[in-house]
Amino acid sequence: MSMSHVVLGICSFTHDSAAALLVDGDLVGFVEEERLSGVKHTRAYPERAVAWLMRDAEITPAQVDAVGYNFRSAEYLRVIPPALGMALNASTRDRALPRAASFAKVSYRTVRRVQSLRRRFPRARVLPQLHHHTHGLYAFAASGWEGAAVLVVDSLGEAQTTTIALGRQLEPGRPTVRRVHALTDPASLGYAYGGVTEHLGWRRSDEEGTVMALAALGDPARFRAVFADAIPLTAAGFALHPDYFALRVLSSAFPRLTRRFAEETCPRRAPAAAIGQVHQDLAAALQERTEQVMLHLAGLARSGTKMRRLCLGGGVAANCVSVGRIVEAGLFEEVFVPPAPGDAGTAIGAAAAVHLGRSAAPLSGIAGACYLGPAFAGQVPDLSRFTVSQIDGDVAEVLAEHLADGRIVGLFQGRVEAGPRALGNRSILASPLSPGVVARLNDTVKFREPFRPFAPMVLAERAGEYFTLGQEAPFMSMASGVTELARRQIPAIVHDNGTARLQTVTKDGNPFMHAVLTAFARRTGVPVLINTSLNVKGKPMCGTPAMALDCLASSGLDALLMEGRWITA
Incomplete structure (x- = not known):
């Protein structure tokens, strides 16, 4: 070419x-x-x-x-x-x-x-x-906006841990991001969250989402004072107290938490040990403080840039409950998190x-894009160990019928999603109306902790009936409050903290999933499905046909829908 x-x-x-x-x-x-x-x-x-x-x-x-x-x-x-x-x-x-x-x-x-x-x-x-x-540049370019505050929060980028920037796009396809404020290590929210994740018995830089889910079961008041001392808010943002969070050394031989932290909270939990109330309370206090710090930083971004929209990036931007809190606070007219923050x-x-x-050429193909990886529509994998039938007729209608009947189905179609969330191309789908669906998904399909919630996908045009977020969430990056209708009709998607990490689906964004949701709503009256990533605990999302077939063979999926083929083990 x-x-x-x-x-x-x-x-x-x-x-x-x-x-x-x-x-x-x-x-x-x-x-x-x-x-x-x-x-x-x-x-x-x-x-x-x-x-x-x-x-x-x-x-x-x-x-x-x-x-x-x-x-x-x-x-x-x-x-x-x-x-x-x-x-x-x-x-x-x-x-x-x-x-x-x-x-x-x-x-x-x-x-x-x-x-x-x-x-x-x-x-x-x-x-x-x-x-x-x-x-920051990716987050702003992916938004497609002409102007926004850009807040990046992670564990460490060279020396920086938190930056606030002003995003401008004065010419189409020529975004600029100019930093206006930065915090450097050791003031690191990602470092703190990862350290407590490890203390609670999970892998840091991997299972922080598990701790965020566990937090909904705990009482933050028990350790609120500890975290107020350990992560104080400052005029510049926040700090980490070295008597609780040990000074970072770039080596796994140096633990992140001090003896004082353990003495004032709890001993470190072994990964296989039982989860007690103290662990739930510690997770709750950590999550509450994280939300407070993120809200404070969002306020600094608003005052420092005077912009009415906010783009978020960095690993801490994956903390969907914190993002939801920023949206609900009304500091900005709209908040955006890219699919791969x-x-x-x-x-x-x-x-x-x-x-x-x-180059003087404008950027294109980044704004709003999430289906960016390989597609395998023309490839025929080895299906000899499976029962396979080709679906004749409307595939979306057939899938909706199976889901309405209570089946849990893996979906492999089109290009691989960018980022950590399945967005309808490498998903496991289930009806939120099926009795015991959350327990079945956790126990026999995903093999993960029973307190982990499952995220809903909803027709964008009907999201307001079930969710209070008040803006689109196309990349499943924001936790939203739910309406009484949601609590009554689909309690399976409501987490213990009263939120759900939703994905709003438009006809333009994912035509096939929009058709499936529409067909499911026609059958059940509910335009919502449970959507989780096509994988089992400890494995990445399935990018290839071979990975998807292994997932089908090793889990409790009822079937895998792969490019128009209905496959069962």
């Missing part, structure tokens, strides 16, 4: 490896490596993702003009001078030198990682980008930043 400017965006070597490809400014594809390799949160170079992008766009690595990488090595060195100064503070003295050394080591590793990319693409310029800028999405941000710096 003829082209003038090809930019590859890479997230790699840390976690959630991913790749994105821009051709003349158009986002032609994006996929997370785990969806193709089956290794959840993989940090490996995204070999399969890049190979698919090249193959799909009919280009070779030699035709790549530039590669955007999502970290800059020199930025890590900014931590070293203040880290040495921390040797004078009794609370941080023991970690000051290890901290400085660890950041220097990661800076050097980042140099080596960039060099490895240069070897893979010898004809391209490899251009490292500031991590928070890639988050975590590090994977920075592959798109890095590519966009490089393109905007090197």
Whole structure:
């Protein structure tokens, strides 16, 4: 194919490896490596993702003009001078030198990682980008708005942990994001949430959502005072008290929480141990403080930019309950979270930043886009161990009929979704009207904790009947309050805290799922389905036919609908 400017965006070597490809400014594809390799949160170079992008766009690595990488090595060195100064503070003295050394080591590793990319693409310029800028630019570009405040909150991007920026799009397809405020480590909300997640017996950087779900069962009052001391609000945002959250050293040999934290809350829970009231209360207090900090930061973003819309990015933006609180607070007319707010999405941000710096062509294909990965419609996988029938007639009607009859169905269709949420292309669907459906999904399909809720998808035009959010939520990134009708008709989708993480479905956004919801509503009167990702606990969302078939064979799914084929084990 003829082209003038090809930019590859890479997230790699840390976690959630991913790749994105821009051709003349158009986002032609994006996929997370785990969806193709089956290794959840993989940090490996995204070999399969890049190979698919090249193959799909009919280009070779030699035709790549530039590669955007999502970290800059020199930025890590900014931590070293203040880290040495921390040797004078009794609370941080023991970690000051290890901290400085660890950041220097990661800076050097980042140099080596960039060099490895240069070897893979010898004809391209490899251009490292500031991590928070890639988050913010992606979030703003994906919104399609002309102007917005941009708030990025994560664990760590080089030295930064929280940034507020002003997003402007004065020309179509030429978004700019200018930082107006930043917090640097050790003030890190992601670090704190991950540390408590680990203390409660789950994997940090993976199972924070489990802790958010557990929080709904607890009483935050029990440990409210601890978190008020441990994460104080400040005029600049917030801080972490080093007597509770130990100074960060970039090594797993240094735990995040102090002995004092455990003494004032509870001992660390072993992963296989029973979950007690104390764990529920600790999760509740952590979640409450997180929501308070996020609301405070949103207020700073509003006052610092004077914008009436807000874009959120970074790993903490995946905390859908906090996002819902910001929406409900009415600080902004509208709030947007891109489909891939975590590090994977920075592959798109890095590519966009490089393109905007090197080409006058406008960006396209990013705003509102979430179905960006491989499709497998033309491929016929090995189905010899399954019973298969081709669906004749209207596939949406047939699927709606099975769901209305109480079947739990895996759905594999079209292009792989971007981000952590199944959005109707790699989903497990069920009727919220089926008795015991939540227990069945948790026990026999997903194999996960019984307190984990399941998210609803709803026809956008009827969302107001069931949910109080008051705005669209196309990427299942916001928890909404529910109406009395929802409590009465579909209690299965209401979590213990009275919210539901909804996905609003439009005819333009996903025509097939809109048709399924419409057909289901015609049969049942309810335009809502349970939608969870096509995977089992501990495995990534199924990106390939082989992964989907393994999920069918190893779980309690009644059937898998794959590109018009009805497949049963």
